[in-house]
Amino acid sequence: MNGIHDMGGMQGMGPIRYEPNEPVFHAPWEGRSLALNLAAAAWRKWNIDAGRHQIELIAPADYLRMSYYEKWTQRLEDLLVKTGLVTQAEIESGKPAPGSTKATPPLTADKVPSMLRSGGPASRNVPGPSRFKVGQRVRARNINPTGHTRLPRYARGKTGTIHLDHGAYVFPDTNAHFLGEKPQHVYSVRFTAQELWGEQASPRDAVYVDMWDDYLEHA
């Protein structure tokens, strides 16, 4: 979706606010929010792409106003309700509905190290040759999906060169909507800064964007 999250190339957002010796968390609730997100995801009711998309669904003004972990908290509440793990009434009251049964958490403290160590690899085996070869010219398709996509607006319709073939990965555009993994090759595509931003850009610079096969066409 052409949402506020797709920020590449926007202007007017102000200076970068650098904080020397920044702590990992600025308040205890930030850590709790992160941990709740990771622990609740262990129910496997959603995947990483659905989780990212849920943040994109936060209304633009709220998205800009909220801090990172406020967005994570909002996203978690939304996913919990959407997937039926909790009800909206439970979120509002902070109490389990009367008569609801108590579950057993899938992620216990002893499982945390192995869960983090194994992560969630998104690479998949896809037989057959890839459609594009390193060095080939490609164009990012001019598409405007209303759902989740990882094709940034600033690259759409632009021509670049295949820099690397990373192998095949889960396709977020379908996976985020529980429509299957549709694994396909991901390429690092090199776009010159001038192709993206015009003649005033530095002739030496380039942006490398990782792109799934479905985002690309022959140029």
Place this chain on the structure above:
Amino acid sequence: MDATRRGFLMAAGGTAANELAQSQEHDHGHQDVPSDPTLRVKALESLLVEKGLVDPAALDALIDTYQHKVGPRNGAQVVARAWVDPVYKKRLLADATNAIAELGYGGRQGEHMVAVENTPQVHNLVVCTLCSCYPWSVLGLPPVWYKSAPYRSRAVIDPRGVLREFGLDLPPETEVRVWDSTAELRYLVLPERPAGTANLSEEQLAALVTRDSMVGVGKVKL
């Protein structure tokens, strides 16, 4: 927004976007009284614990991991090894995931790694314009500025301007490569080894390597 805070922001001046950025910063900096998010997250946690959906000890373990165990010191070890061992460096640039795993790092948000090398001719900069993708396994959780609208919006269209804000003024002849982490690949910048470090041990070198240098917004200095 109350009058005091508005006054603070107006005094700080700037555009609406500046004000926005500062208000976000402000929210981060002052948490001495229980704020709305504190209560909200506490309520959510107690609900999920009561329903048996999460184990509070698992939450503690997750927080402890990212607060104390996983952070930029991991990435610094990788960089220092690459500086002292040319064969390792070759492996790192060819297959970063496995080369980093040799040092014991990997897993969540570091499953698929790419290392890009800074040289006198080429400077690499990493961003995620769409969200906040960052190589957790080697750098830990991302800093606020990396996740902020100003950095995400401008890193791709004005990387040299962004780098100047970080105090890095690159000559026009340097090639700037921006890596937008739009997929599941996570990028680690291999910064240049500073001059005058020939006699330093691998451990001493690792101590010089900063998080910023591994994102590409800084250089390693002696």
